[in-house]
Amino acid sequence: MSPIQYIAEKDLISLLEKRDRRAFNYLYDNYSDALYGVVLRIVSYRQYADEVIQNVFVNIWDNIPQFDPKKGRLYTWMINIARHAAIDYIKSKAVQNEQKNQSLPEIVNNTENHQFFVKEHEKKSDYIGIEDVIKGLKPEWRLLIQMAYYEGYTQQEIADRLVLPLGTVKTRIRAALLQLKVILNEYR
Structure with a gap:
């Protein structure tokens, strides 16, 4: 199967509802950076953001039949899924306990990495x-x-x-x- 070059939103939704993997790959290729940027701004650590973004795309795939284009755009719906997943993640007890147990040098290093990564994603989000x-x-x-x-x-x-x-x-x-x-x- 060849990759999809461009697809209109309504056609993308239709293909996702039919469980078309090429449509999912298109969705990931075209929206993952923006969604990752939202998650990273909330979660603040790459290792956590990587985990959350995987769950976000699983949620999108599993819940695409519930998407209602009359209520808004697909992008907005996905941003909300990403935002809620990130908030749920940082509010989880395990993450809160892990963050409390980090040593100061670890936190400093993660913050420096975070600042670099956020700047890179800000460039990409600014593109749109x-x-x-x-x-x-x-x-x-x-x-x-x-x-x-x-x-x-x-x-x-x-x-x-x-x-x-x-x-x-x-x-x-x-x-x-x-x-x-x-x-x-x-x-x-």
Whole structure:
């Protein structure tokens, strides 16, 4: 079987629902870097991010029949799967205990590796213009999107950290996402 060169989103979804492995390879080849960048920003360590990203693609493969194109784009759905998987991973007891038990030099070395790797992925994510799109938001909305989608905080955690009512955080995140949708539609 020859690899797929380009495929429209609706056709990709259809092929994935039919369990077409070439479509899955296409999905991995075209989206893994962006999803890995999201996971790495939340998880912070390559060894953990590698494990999480494998689970993300298994979840995508297993749950593609539940994807509803009426509710959003495939990319957004996959980003949410990656984000939730990363958050679940860092909140797991095993990971929290392992991080507590690391020696200081290990943490320093991992942080240096993390900074290099994040810079490389920022270049790739900037290729699709996400950084520029987010910069188009109001500063307070940009902060909320950064905390929720790049740092992995829940809405309640954001409310606690920023000392804002939970309802305000939810409303502002929703407004920011709606504004992002407007901005992204201008790029089409």
